[in-house]
Amino acid sequence: MPVRTRFAPSPTGYMHIGGMRTALFNWLWARRNKGTFILRIDDTDQQRNMDEALGPILQAFRWLGLDWDEGPDVGGPNGPYFQSQRRALYDAALEKLLASGHAYRDFEPPSETQAQREAAEKDKRVYVSSRSSLQLTAAEIHMKVAAGEPAVIRLKVPRTDKVIINDHVRGTVEWDCSLMPDPVIARSDGSPLYNFATVVDDAAMEISHVIRAEEHLSNTPIQVLLHRALGNSTPEWAHIPYVAAPGSKEKISKRKIAAYRKNPQFQKLFELGDSVLSRLGFDASSDSLSPVMVAYYQQVGFLPAGILNALVRIGWSYDDQTEILSREEMQQKFSLERVIRSPAGLDPDKLISFQSHWMSQLSAAEKLDGCLSFLKAAGLIKTVDDPETRAYVAQVVDLTGDRLRVFGDIFQADEFFVADELLSIDAKNFEKRVSKSEATRQNLGLLKIQLQSIPEFLAGPLHDLLQAFTTERGIKAGDIFPALRLCVTGKAQGADLFRSLELLGRERVIRRLEQALSRAAESGNAGAGTQT
RNA sequence: GGCCCCAUCGUCUAGUUAGGUCUAGGACAUCGGAUUUUCAUUCCGGUAACAGGGGUUCAAAUCCCCUUGGGGUCACCA
Numbered sequence: 001m002p003v004r005t006r007f008a009p010s011p012t013g014y015m016h017i018g019g020m021r022t023a024l025f026n027w028l029w030a031r032r033n034k035g036t037f038i039l040r041i042d043d044t045d046q047q048r049n050m051d052e053a054l055g056p057i058l059q060a061f062r063w064l065g066l067d068w069d070e071g072p073d074v075g076g077p078n079g080p081y082f083q084s085q086r087r088a089l090y091d092a093a094l095e096k097l098l099a100s101g102h103a104y105r106d107f108e109p110p111s112e113t114q115a116q117r118e119a120a121e122k123d124k125r126v127y128v129s130s131r132s133s134l135q136l137t138a139a140e141i142h143m144k145v146a147a148g149e150p151a152v153i154r155l156k157v158p159r160t161d162k163v164i165i166n167d168h169v170r171g172t173v174e175w176d177c178s179l180m181p182d183p184v185i186a187r188s189d190g191s192p193l194y195n196f197a198t199v200v201d202d203a204a205m206e207i208s209h210v211i212r213a214e215e216h217l218s219n220t221p222i223q224v225l226l227h228r229a230l231g232n233s234t235p236e237w238a239h240i241p242y243v244a245a246p247g248s249k250e251k252i253s254k255r256k257i258a259a260y261r262k263n264p265q266f267q268k269l270f271e272l273g274d275s276v277l278s279r280l281g282f283d284a285s286s287d288s289l290s291p292v293m294v295a296y297y298q299q300v301g302f303l304p305a306g307i308l309n310a311l312v313r314i315g316w317s318y319d320d321q322t323e324i325l326s327r328e329e330m331q332q333k334f335s336l337e338r339v340i341r342s343p344a345g346l347d348p349d350k351l352i353s354f355q356s357h358w359m360s361q362l363s364a365a366e367k368l369d370g371c372l373s374f375l376k377a378a379g380l381i382k383t384v385d386d387p388e389t390r391a392y393v394a395q396v397v398d399l400t401g402d403r404l405r406v407f408g409d410i411f412q413a414d415e416f417f418v419a420d421e422l423l424s425i426d427a428k429n430f431e432k433r434v435s436k437s438e439a440t441r442q443n444l445g446l447l448k449i450q451l452q453s454i455p456e457f458l459a460g461p462l463h464d465l466l467q468a469f470t471t472e473r474g475i476k477a478g479d480i481f482p483a484l485r486l487c488v489t490g491k492a493q494g495a496d497l498f499r500s501l502e503l504l505g506r507e508r509v510i511r512r513l514e515q516a517l518s519r520a521a522e523s524g525n526a527g528a529g530t531q532t
Numbered sequence: 533g534g535c536c537c538c539a540u541c542g543u544c545u546a547g548u549u550a551g552g553u554c555u556a557g558g559a560c561a562u563c564g565g566a567u568u569u570u571c572a573u574u575c576c577g578g579u580a581a582c583a584g585g586g587g588u589u590c591a592a593a594u595c596c597c598c599u600u601g602g603g604g605u606c607a608c609c610a
């Protein structure tokens with residue numbers, strides 16, 4: 001039997017990271033088995049603006065390279081792929097169920113049903129539907145329908161049955177139907193409910209494996225019963241653990257971002273994200289873009305390979321060694337049998353580690369392209385096409401080396417792009433290593449003169465000059481190197497000092513040195529005056 | 533609360549289906565040390581777990597039962 005899997009997102013305006021993991025497993029299972037992966041849009045709640053709501057979801061799939069064989073844009077033989085356009089199918093299935101007696105019109109007022117439910121709860125009894133409408137004669141029903149009396153349609157649960165499934169990840173799970181209320185499958189306006197539409201569509205699209213998060217496990221008996229009532233064969237089930245918040249067993253949720261910000265395990269990611277996003281003009285404190293959304297990672301400059309690798313390892317492993325997997329390797333190694341049962345937290349640290357690895361695999365040209373677009377977006381360069389700019393950025397990227405974990409990290413090398421007078425200075429370290437020491441300021445002054453006259457402003461000769469300078473002045477490297485770095489880059493640490501100097505060039509180095517020296521003189525004098 | 537699911541280092545996990553080779557392996561994080569002018573990288577090393585209690589067995593992380601803990605779900609949402 002051909003493998004056909006589906007992912008059925010609701011158009012919510014963003015792609016949830018946990019949903020993406022579910023989609024990935026579906027995609028992987030289909031690809032692994034040379035099957036078909038279907039995208040079906042669950043838009044039974046009418047959406048006002050479909051482009052806005054669905055766009056980011058399709059965008060996330062495209063970014064990660066998860067292609068779908070049937071669905072929006074590409075179409076397919078089982079369309080339409082929007083549930084809002086499949087009403088006729090649901091209506092027909094509803095008629096069939098009503099005619100066969102598997103479903104019934106329930107005229108009981110919602111308030112009455114609610115009251116029964118509460119009464120049962122109060123008495124600690126299991127609540128099951130009263131089925132009062134089943135007492136009605138055919139004529140009475142006909143009259144009520146003709147009179148337009150509102151009624152929902154419920155599936156008549158066979159109370160003596162049991163539902164037993166053999167789940168690919170959970171094994172045998174069973175439910176006792178005598179404990180189940182009759183589920184509503186269509187609203188009083190005739191529109192289908194999730195459980196019902198899903199079953200009709202899964203059958204029509206011949207879905208072979210329903211791979212979804214564990215939170216849907218409790219929907220399964222209803223869906224099995226619906227399939228039976230409709231005379232369908234049931235698909236195979238695989239309820240994978242949902243993605244939990246870091247360090248917890250709770251489902252990761254968009255509404256809990258504020259709490260995640262305080263979570264130490266999320267620390268590094270938020271720091272990284274905030275610093276990159278603020279450069280890009282996003283309001284970092286706003287929740288419009290958060291680590292719960294796939295788009296967040298793209299904006300911060302993660303690679304699809306890094307995200308995919310992190311996602312596939314949440315709740316699944318190949319063996320006791322394999323951590324790094326390319327998309328191709330996952331495709332060939334993935335199996336439902338090795339999906340773990342317990343919920344697993346997204347580990348931001350590990351995500352960053354995977355990301356660093358995949359970044360290190362990129363060619364210089366690929367890194368350059370990524371960085372160029374980030375620099376452009378932040379306004380640090382004017383164009384990405386200019387050959388001179390490209391050559392310069394290429395050198396910065398090369399110099400940055402493995403400090404570049406995400407493309408957004410290129411902003412940490414902003415000293416190579418800002419005007420001298422706009423250079424931001426690490427005030428605390430500047431004070432400590434430059435302003436405070438009279439001797440260092442003097443040495444820096446002398447060094448400036450030597451730098452002005454060095455014949456070749458290149459890393460090698462610069463290194464020799466600094467080395468000679470320290471012996472000549474009888475000082476240690478530590479007395480002058482950090483100070484010099486602070487003056488010309490504004491930072492206490494960074495890439496190779498001499499290559500940095502070379503890249504910046506004599507002019508900028510001298511100007512920044514002068515600028516720093518006068519700043520140090522000012523604060524040095526002020527500091528001396530107020531010292532007690 | 534009912535129903536259902538889950539339980540190995542801080543985290544992600546291997547080991548559980550076929551009990552012994554597990555004084556429990558790997559990765560990330562962390563802590564040391566080496567390399568490096570700084571940072572990062574790289575390399576070496578360390579700390580660190582079978583939730584608890586009963587069984588079954590020559591032998592249990594693995595099988596059974598109970599307890600505890602965690603979570604999901606209980607709509608005319610998806």
